[in-house]
Amino acid sequence: MSLFASPIPWFWREAAAWGDAGQMNDTIHEPARDLPVIGDYDLCVIGGSCTGVFAAVRAARLGLSVAIVERMGSLGGVATLSLVNVWHSPYDEVFQRRIFRGLTVELIDRLRERGAVRERDRDPSWAWAFNSAEMQIDLDELVAEHGITSWLHVLFSGPLIENDRLVGVAVETKSGREAIRARFFIDASGDGDLCTRAGAETYRASRHQPATAxxxxxxxxxxxxxxxxxxxxxxxxxxxxxxxxxxxxxxxxxxxxxxxxxxxxxxxxxxxxxxxxxxxxxxxxxxxxxxxxxxxxxxxxxxxxLPARIGIRETRHVRCLHRLTGEEVLYGRRFSDAIANGSYRVDIHHADKPGITFRYLNGSEVYARPGYADVCSRWRSASDENPTFYQIPYRSLVPVSPHGNLLAAGRFIDADEQAHAAIRVMVNMNQTGEAAGAAAFLALRDNVPAAQVDLEKLRSTLAEGGSIMI
The missing domain is CATH 3.30.310 (TATA-Binding Protein)
Structure with missing residues (x-):
C-alpha cells in the first residue's frame, strides 16, 4: 500500500515506534570520534531568538567574542519565524512609569526609521506592531555590527564536557558534525535543550499552555x-x-x-x-x-x-536557584537581584477549556472566549494600593547545574504556571537575555561561576548599558 493511501499520516504511524521521550525503542551504536572545532569564543549562545541575540549583543558590547547557534535560517525566533509581530508596553500597568528600555527599544527605534512599526498608546494588549521581515534584516545587521558570528542552519546536538566542565557544544552543520568551543554558555533555546543535556534538572508544568500557529x-x-x-x-x-x-x-x-x-x-x-x-x-x-x-x-x-515555526508558549522549565511564583508576580514582589521588569498581565491559555484568563495586578480578572461576552471577576478583593509591575530575579536564570559557566534565558526559566503565564512574553524574555549576556561577561572577568556573580555589579552594568533597574 502507498504511504499516502492511509488516512493516518505516515510519520504519525511511524511515531508509534518511538518512546515518550521521543527516542526510538531500539538503538544503533554511534562510534566515538574527534570533532573539528569550527570556532573558539568567550561566549556561545544557543538559540537566535531576540532573547539570544540580545544576550549576544550585550556581551559583545562588553568586549566578549560571541557566537550564536541557530537551527533556522534567520534570527528573531517567535517575533520573526513565528510571525508574532507585536511587543508589549514598556510602561507599568497604569501607564505612568517606564519600566524597561534596553535593546528591545533600540530595535524598535531601528524599525521605526524604516516605517516598519505601528504604535498604540496605553494598550494592555500591545504597544508596538512591527514588520517581522524587516526585523529579520535588522537583527542580521545588529549582530554584524557587533562582530558576532551567526551560525545559521546549525543544529545544537549536545554538550561537550571535559573534566566536569562544559567546554563546548557539538553541532550539526551542512558540513557534518563539528564542535564550537567557548568559555561560557547561554541557553536561549526556548526549551532548555543545552541545560537538559548538560545535566541540569528540568521539570514540566502539570498543564502546559497550547501552541499557536x-x-x-x-x-x-x-x-x-x-x-x-x-x-x-x-x-x-x-x-x-x-x-x-x-x-x-x-x-x-x-x-x-x-x-x-x-x-x-x-x-x-x-x-x-x-x-x-x-x-x-x-x-x-x-x-x-x-x-x-x-x-x-x-x-x-x-x-x-505561514510561520517557519509554530509559536510555542511552554515546554519544559529548568530548575534554578529561585522559582518565580504567581504570588510574587501578582503582588509585585521586589527583588534585590531583579534584572527585568514587566507589566503584561497573567495570560493563561487554558489546556482544559476554551478561551483565556487575564489576571491583572489590581486584583481584577477577565475570562475571554471568542464570540462570547467577557466574564469579569476578581482574583482578590479590591485595594487602594496595588502593584503596577513585577520583577524577574537573576536567580531564576541560574540553573541548578554542575556547570558554573551556564545560564538560562527565555521562556524556560524557573517559574510556576501562573508566573510563567505573565513573564513569558517577548519584552520580558528579551530582558533576561540582556541580563544573561552581562552576567556572562562579569563571570568571566571576575573568574567566578554564574551563581557568584556580583549582583550589584550586574545591575549597574545593565543600567550603564541602557536598561532600567528598579
Missing amino acids: CALFGGWDGLRDTDWQGLLRQHGCEFGLPEGFAWGAMVPDSEAYMLAATRVHEDCSTATGFARAEVEGRRQVRAIHDLLRKYAPAARLSLLA
Missing part, C-alpha cells in the same frame, strides 16, 4: 463589518477547529494581517510532538481560511504566509 492573510479589511470571531465560534466544529482564543494585528505599511487563532495541544519538547504540532497548526490555519471563505465570502481572503 500564526498566519498572514490578505483581504482582512473585507471583514471589517463582520463578526469573524462569532463565525469561528458558530462554525468551528464543522471545520475541526478547537475553541480557543483569536486575535491579530495588521503588519505596518502593508495590506497583510497577522492572525493568531489556532490552538494546538501537543508537547513540542519531543520530536514527535513538535512534528505533529507543526502539521496540525497548518491544518487549522487552512480550516480557518476555508471557514471564513464559506461564511464571509465577500471578504475575498487570501493566505499570504
Whole structure:
C-alpha cells in the first residue's frame, strides 16, 4: 500500500515506534570520534531568538567574542519565524512609569526609521506592531555590527564536557558534525535543550499552555463589518477547529494581517510532538481560511504566509536557584537581584477549556472566549494600593547545574504556571537575555561561576548599558 493511501499520516504511524521521550525503542551504536572545532569564543549562545541575540549583543558590547547557534535560517525566533509581530508596553500597568528600555527599544527605534512599526498608546494588549521581515534584516545587521558570528542552519546536538566542565557544544552543520568551543554558555533555546543535556534538572508544568500557529492573510479589511470571531465560534466544529482564543494585528505599511487563532495541544519538547504540532497548526490555519471563505465570502481572503515555526508558549522549565511564583508576580514582589521588569498581565491559555484568563495586578480578572461576552471577576478583593509591575530575579536564570559557566534565558526559566503565564512574553524574555549576556561577561572577568556573580555589579552594568533597574 502507498504511504499516502492511509488516512493516518505516515510519520504519525511511524511515531508509534518511538518512546515518550521521543527516542526510538531500539538503538544503533554511534562510534566515538574527534570533532573539528569550527570556532573558539568567550561566549556561545544557543538559540537566535531576540532573547539570544540580545544576550549576544550585550556581551559583545562588553568586549566578549560571541557566537550564536541557530537551527533556522534567520534570527528573531517567535517575533520573526513565528510571525508574532507585536511587543508589549514598556510602561507599568497604569501607564505612568517606564519600566524597561534596553535593546528591545533600540530595535524598535531601528524599525521605526524604516516605517516598519505601528504604535498604540496605553494598550494592555500591545504597544508596538512591527514588520517581522524587516526585523529579520535588522537583527542580521545588529549582530554584524557587533562582530558576532551567526551560525545559521546549525543544529545544537549536545554538550561537550571535559573534566566536569562544559567546554563546548557539538553541532550539526551542512558540513557534518563539528564542535564550537567557548568559555561560557547561554541557553536561549526556548526549551532548555543545552541545560537538559548538560545535566541540569528540568521539570514540566502539570498543564502546559497550547501552541499557536500564526498566519498572514490578505483581504482582512473585507471583514471589517463582520463578526469573524462569532463565525469561528458558530462554525468551528464543522471545520475541526478547537475553541480557543483569536486575535491579530495588521503588519505596518502593508495590506497583510497577522492572525493568531489556532490552538494546538501537543508537547513540542519531543520530536514527535513538535512534528505533529507543526502539521496540525497548518491544518487549522487552512480550516480557518476555508471557514471564513464559506461564511464571509465577500471578504475575498487570501493566505499570504505561514510561520517557519509554530509559536510555542511552554515546554519544559529548568530548575534554578529561585522559582518565580504567581504570588510574587501578582503582588509585585521586589527583588534585590531583579534584572527585568514587566507589566503584561497573567495570560493563561487554558489546556482544559476554551478561551483565556487575564489576571491583572489590581486584583481584577477577565475570562475571554471568542464570540462570547467577557466574564469579569476578581482574583482578590479590591485595594487602594496595588502593584503596577513585577520583577524577574537573576536567580531564576541560574540553573541548578554542575556547570558554573551556564545560564538560562527565555521562556524556560524557573517559574510556576501562573508566573510563567505573565513573564513569558517577548519584552520580558528579551530582558533576561540582556541580563544573561552581562552576567556572562562579569563571570568571566571576575573568574567566578554564574551563581557568584556580583549582583550589584550586574545591575549597574545593565543600567550603564541602557536598561532600567528598579
